[in-house]
Amino acid sequence: xxxxxxxxxxxxxxxxxxxxxxxxxxxxxxxxxxxxxxxxxxxxxxxxxxxxxxxxxxxxxxxxxxxxxxxxxxxxxxxxxxxxxxxxxxxxxxxxxxxxxxxxxxxxxxxxxxxxxxxxxxxxxxxxxxxxxxxxxxxxxxxxxxxxxxxxxxxxxxxxxxxxxxxxxxxxxxxxxxxxxxxxxxxxxxxxxxxxxxxxxxxxxxxxxxxxxxxxxxxxxxxxxxxxxxxxxxxxxxxxxxxxxxxxxxxxxxxx
Numbered sequence: 001x002x003x004x005x006x007x008x009x010x011x012x013x014x015x016x017x018x019x020x021x022x023x024x025x026x027x028x029x030x031x032x033x034x035x036x037x038x039x040x041x042x043x044x045x046x047x048x049x050x051x052x053x054x055x056x057x058x059x060x061x062x063x064x065x066x067x068x069x070x071x072x073x074x075x076x077x078x079x080x081x082x083x084x085x086x087x088x089x090x091x092x093x094x095x096x097x098x099x100x101x102x103x104x105x106x107x108x109x110x111x112x113x114x115x116x117x118x119x120x121x122x123x124x125x126x127x128x129x130x131x132x133x134x135x136x137x138x139x140x141x142x143x144x145x146x147x148x149x150x151x152x153x154x155x156x157x158x159x160x161x162x163x164x165x166x167x168x169x170x171x172x173x174x175x176x177x178x179x180x181x182x183x184x185x186x187x188x189x190x191x192x193x194x195x196x197x198x199x200x201x202x203x204x205x206x207x208x209x210x211x212x213x214x215x216x217x218x219x220x221x222x223x224x225x226x227x228x229x230x231x232x233x234x235x236x237x238x239x240x241x242x243x244x245x246x247x248x249x250x251x252x253x254x255x256x
């Protein structure tokens with residue numbers, strides 16, 4: 001049993017898979033946020049986590065609680081458990097926390113560490129929008145290029161197992177791969193640890209991915225996301241249900 005709440009435990013163990021050289025045996029930086037809502041252009045970060053998983057499975061976890069400066073809707077509180085009152089009493093001013101998050105993420109990317117995020121286009125776009133909102137450089141501005149490489153288990157799942165029926169939430173993939181733990185999902189650090197364990201399981205199920213260069217794998221995910229989004233948008237247009245189009249950009253749409 002894999003326990004994604006155990007910060008020092010290894011990721012999902014797959015004894016049958018032989019050791020592989022290259023990026024899959026190196027460090028990975030997991031990232032997740034919990035927010036006031038689902039609109040990356042107007043909603044705010046409430047909690048965030050960065051988890052550096054080192055070779056051998058040990059993890060270093062850093063978390064932040066922010067006062068978003070706006071009311072946290074009851075629907076959001078019901079998901080992640082953070083109320084407006086709690087955030088105001090215990091949360092940090094966003095500008096300092098956002099600067100720390102961006103600085104750590106950028107430093108690791110510059111060192112060649114892949115960023116792992118479930119539905120990366122949400123979290124990375126929201127981070128850039130929040131940085132811009134507070135007058136701080138976005139992640140691409142700091143890097144001088146788009147953030148890469150990124151590994152997104154949601155995009156990988158749609159790409160590699162697109163015919164599978166059912167939902168593709170993080171909890172669904174944990175159930176699919178038998179990943180269990182004591183922590184509750186929708187807590188940023190627990191979600192990151194679960195995401196890293198799902199990626200481990202995907203690499204075991206699709207071992208050829210370990211031999212794919214990171215830049216090629218990043219590009220393949222970008223193409224897979226675009227194809228999926230274009231298909232979804234065509235279906236929505238045909239149904240005329242009024243829902244806005246899904247962004248074809250991945251891993252981040254960028255701040256405006």
